Amino acid sequence: MAWLSLLKRELKAFLTNPAAVFTVFGGVIIYSLLYPVPYSQQTPRELAVAVVDLDDSQISREFTRMMDATPEIAINRSISDVEQAAPLIATGKIDGVVLIPEHFYKDLLMGKSPVVSVAGDASFFLVYGTVAKGVVNAGKDLGGKVKVAKSVLRNTPLALASKQYTPFDLNMTPVYNPTMGYGNYAIPGVFMLILQQTLMLAAGLIGCQQAAQKSPSYWQQANPLIVILTRGTLLVLVYLMMSMYYLGACLEANGINRLSNPADLATVVLPFLFATAGLGMMLGYLFKRAEVLSLIVLVSSMPLLFVSGFIWPSAALPEWLNGLAQLAPSTAIIPAVLQLNQMGAPQSEVMHFTVQLMIQAIAYTSIASLLLFGVQRDRRKETTQSIRVE
Structure with a gap:
C-alpha cells in the first residue's frame, strides 16, 4: 500500500473517531480556557478575615488597622470568640x-513577644498561607514601630532609630516568576501534561477502535511499523499546532514568560510528541478497550504531575518512584520547557532531556508496532478459522 494512501486512510480513521476528535480539539481548547481561570489573579488578595480582639487596646486596634492595610487581608468583621469563626469559615463568609490575646499591649511594653493566633482552612494552601503572610507582615511593621518608639525614649534621634530598628533590609527581586503568582509557576508545566494526556488518549482510542474491528481493513494488511509511523506522524502534525497554541498564544494571553525561540522549543517538543504518540498507541493495542484506556489516562494524570519534579522535588521522591517516572514523557518535557521558555536556558542545557525523549519515542513506537503485528496475526487466524468453518 502506498504511503500517501495509508496516510489518507489514517486521517479518515482519526476524523471518523468522535472520541479521538473531541479529545484533541475539544479537550485541548477547553482545558486551555478553563484551567488558567482560577489563577487569573495570580495570587490571592484582600481575603476576608475576622478578628477576635481580647485586648481591646489602642495598640491592638492599630494592629487590626495595619492588617487591614496589607494587600493580603481585608478585615470584614470583629467577633467575640474564636468558636464563632468555624461556621463562618465553613460557609465561605x-x-x-x-486572635489578638489579652495583655497584648502590656507584653509589647514589657519587651515580651505576644502570641497572635491565626486560624483558617489549611486545605486551601494558598488562602491559608496568604492570610498568615498578611498577619506576619503587619506584625513586623508593628514590632518595628514599637522598637523605634523605645529607641526614641532612650534619646535616639527618630531618623536614626527608624534605620536601626532592624539589622538589615530585605530587597526581594523575583527572577523567573515576576508576579510571584501560582499561574506563572504551574500553568506552563500543566499545559505540557495536558498535551501529553490528550495526545496519548487520542492515539490509544484509534488503536482500540481498530483492535475491536472484526471486518477486514487496510491496517490489517499493511506493514505494522509503517502504520504506526504514519499514524504517529499524523498526530504529531496535529499536535504541533496545539503545542504552538499552548506555548504561544495561551502563555501570552495569561501574561506568562516566553524566553525561548521556536527552534529551541521544537528540539524537545518534537521528540516529546512522537514519544507520547508511541506510548498512546502502545497502550491502545495493549488494553484494546476504550473505557479501560480512558480510565488509565485519567487516573495517571495527577501522579504524573507530582512526579514530574516541579510540583514536588524529584530529590524528595523514593528512588524507585523517581526511576519509574522517567518512563513518562512528561517527566522530561516539563523541566525542559520550563528551563527553556520560563528561565531562558540555552538549548544545550536540556539536551539530555531531548535524548531521553528520543529513546522513548523509538522504544514506544517499536513496542506499538510489535503489538499491532500481534493484532494483525490474530485477525488472520480468525479469518482462517471462519473460512474453515464455512
Whole structure:
C-alpha cells in the first residue's frame, strides 16, 4: 500500500473517531480556557478575615488597622470568640480568623513577644498561607514601630532609630516568576501534561477502535511499523499546532514568560510528541478497550504531575518512584520547557532531556508496532478459522 494512501486512510480513521476528535480539539481548547481561570489573579488578595480582639487596646486596634492595610487581608468583621469563626469559615463568609490575646499591649511594653493566633482552612494552601503572610507582615511593621518608639525614649534621634530598628533590609527581586503568582509557576508545566494526556488518549482510542474491528481493513494488511509511523506522524502534525497554541498564544494571553525561540522549543517538543504518540498507541493495542484506556489516562494524570519534579522535588521522591517516572514523557518535557521558555536556558542545557525523549519515542513506537503485528496475526487466524468453518 502506498504511503500517501495509508496516510489518507489514517486521517479518515482519526476524523471518523468522535472520541479521538473531541479529545484533541475539544479537550485541548477547553482545558486551555478553563484551567488558567482560577489563577487569573495570580495570587490571592484582600481575603476576608475576622478578628477576635481580647485586648481591646489602642495598640491592638492599630494592629487590626495595619492588617487591614496589607494587600493580603481585608478585615470584614470583629467577633467575640474564636468558636464563632468555624461556621463562618465553613460557609465561605471569611477565609480566616486572627486572635489578638489579652495583655497584648502590656507584653509589647514589657519587651515580651505576644502570641497572635491565626486560624483558617489549611486545605486551601494558598488562602491559608496568604492570610498568615498578611498577619506576619503587619506584625513586623508593628514590632518595628514599637522598637523605634523605645529607641526614641532612650534619646535616639527618630531618623536614626527608624534605620536601626532592624539589622538589615530585605530587597526581594523575583527572577523567573515576576508576579510571584501560582499561574506563572504551574500553568506552563500543566499545559505540557495536558498535551501529553490528550495526545496519548487520542492515539490509544484509534488503536482500540481498530483492535475491536472484526471486518477486514487496510491496517490489517499493511506493514505494522509503517502504520504506526504514519499514524504517529499524523498526530504529531496535529499536535504541533496545539503545542504552538499552548506555548504561544495561551502563555501570552495569561501574561506568562516566553524566553525561548521556536527552534529551541521544537528540539524537545518534537521528540516529546512522537514519544507520547508511541506510548498512546502502545497502550491502545495493549488494553484494546476504550473505557479501560480512558480510565488509565485519567487516573495517571495527577501522579504524573507530582512526579514530574516541579510540583514536588524529584530529590524528595523514593528512588524507585523517581526511576519509574522517567518512563513518562512528561517527566522530561516539563523541566525542559520550563528551563527553556520560563528561565531562558540555552538549548544545550536540556539536551539530555531531548535524548531521553528520543529513546522513548523509538522504544514506544517499536513496542506499538510489535503489538499491532500481534493484532494483525490474530485477525488472520480468525479469518482462517471462519473460512474453515464455512
